Amino acid sequence: MSRPRPGRVVNSINAPHGELCVDLFVRDDGSFGFQEYRRDVEDRTGWFPLGHWSDRVFRTEAEALSAAAGVIGWLPDVLKAGAGRQTG
Secondary structure, eight states, X not given: OOOOOOOEEEEEEEOTTSSEEEEEEEOTTSOEEEEEEEOOTXXXXXXXXXXXXXXXXXXXXXXXXHHHHHHOTXXXXXXXXXXXXXXX
């Protein structure tokens, strides 16, 4: 069985200092997923994934976001504050 691949980003949520983000994405088959990323401002190579969350499959964006909030420590505080959201 092949591993699900990330798809088109539908929402990106940034941590307060901008060094972390979570992307929520929709795949071609209509399923959703998420991935956490980190970037180091002094390193110009860009964003790199943390964890292996992109393999998880959810029926809706809301389910993916709820699961992300359950495993990514900084995310619940950002969601509660209503900050950091950028719809893609």
